[in-house]
Amino acid sequence: MRRAVHLAPGADLAGFRAAARRLVADGIPPEAVTWTQGDAPALFAEEDAAADAAPLALPRPVADLITGVVQHRDPERFALLYGLIWRVAAGERHLLEVASDPLVHRLSRMRKAVARDLHKMHAFLRFRRAGAAEGPRERFVAWFEPDHHILATAAPFFVERFPSFDWAILTPDGSAHWDGRALRFGPPGRREDAPASDAFEAGWCAYYASTFNPARTNPAAMRAEMPKKYWRNLPEAAAIPSLVRGASARVAGMIEREARAPRKRVPARALAAMAEQEPASLADLNALIRRSEPLVPGATQAVLGEGPPGAAIAFVGEQPGDQEDRQGRPFVGPAGQLLSRALAEAGLDRDRAYLTNAVKHFKFEERGKRRIHQKPSAGEVAHYRWWLDRELAFVAPRLVVALGATAVLALTGRSVPITRARGPAEFDGRPFQGFITVHPSYLLRLPDAAKDEAYGQFVEDLRRVRALAEEARG
Ligand code: URA
16 A cells, blocks of 8 residues: 655754654555655654554664755655665664665665755854844844755754854754744745845955965865855955966965965964864864974974865875975875875876865974984874864865874774785764775885885875765756
C-alpha cells in the first residue's frame, strides 16, 4: 500500500521524524512512500505519530546526519533519509561506516554542503543599522540568501555574538528576530526591507583597504570561489574593484620600499589579550595574527594563510620555514617549491587553493648565521589551533589536506603516524572532507634513491585530492 507524507516547508525535522517513526512501525518500505512539502497542513502531526508509534532507536551518528540533511534544499532529501532509516532499522546498524555505499556517500555530501553553508552565513552575514534607535537598544537588519534551510540553526550564533542590540535576519525562506530576550522566527523577507548601507560602511571599507594585500590578489579565483551573492552583502566588497585595479602598482611600490627599508621586527603583544577578541572576518583574524607574539625571539613576522576566501581546497602545513619567515608568505622556500611542482603535475592550480600552516611563526635555533628549523611542541600546536579553526571557518573549503603529522595533530588533536593514516580522512565534527599526506619537506630529506618513488606517491595523493574536490563540488 502506498503512503503519501506531506511535511511543512523548509527543514521540518519534527514532522519528518514523526512520519518516519509511523512508517517504520507500519512496515512501509521507502519505495512505497511519496514525500511532498508545502503550506498545507502536515499529515503526520508529531503528537499523533508519537502516540501511535514507538520512538526509533537510531545510532547517534544517524540521528546527527538526519538533523543536518533535513536542512538541505534537495527535494529528495526526505526520501533518501527514509531509505537510510529503513535499512538501519532492518539491521544495518553500521551502515554509515560504509563510505562507499552510494546512499551514504550522497547523504554525507549533502550534510557537508549544509555545514559549509552555515559557515558561510556565519562569516559573510553583515548587519546594517536600521533607522534611528528607539530607546536604549539599537536595531540592525541583515539580508542573506543561504543555499539551504539553515536559518534556525545559524541564528543562535548571532544571539551569542550580538546579544546587546535588536536585530533581524531576513532571507527568502524566513526571518529571525532577536529583541534581547527571545529569538523568534517569522515569514520570508525581501532584500529591499534591509538597509542597503549604513554609517559603519566607510569604516569597514577603510579597515579592509588597510588589511588588503595587493601581492595576494587573484581576482579570477576570488570571483570563482566566492559567489557574487556574498560580495553583495559585504560592505568591504565595495572596496575590492578599486583595490584590485590598483594592486599591481601597489605591489611594485611595496617591492621597491621593501628593498630600501631595514627589516622591522613585529611588535610583541600578549596573545591572551588577542584570544579575547572574536574576529568578525578573515581580515580581522589576520590582523590579530600579525600582531601576535612569535614563538622565538628573532622571528621576522607571522606568516598568514594565502589564497582566495572560499577556496575549494585548503592545504595545512607545519610552520613557516626560513624563507617564509623572511618573505611573509607560506610555502615559498624549497618545500613550497616542491609542493608547487607536485600540485602542477597533479593538475591542481596553486593560486586557486588556500595554503596555510598549523603554526604561524617560524621556530628555529640559531647556529652561527644559520637558523635551524625546530619542530613545534604539541603545546605550541594546540596554542595555534585557535587561529587555525577560525581561519578555516572563514575560508570554508570543501576539502582540507593535512601535510604531515603536525597538521594532522592541529586538525584532529591526535598524533597519528602518517603511514597509517595517509589518504581520505574524516576530521571529527569538521564541515569539510579531510585528506592526509606527507609533508613536502619529508621528501626533501629522503636519500636520493628513495626520492623519486616517494615524490611519485605524493603526486598520486594530490591527484586523489583533486578527484575528491571535484566530486565534493558535485
Ligand atoms: N613548511 C611548512 O609547513 N610551511 C611552509 O610555509 C613552508 C614549509
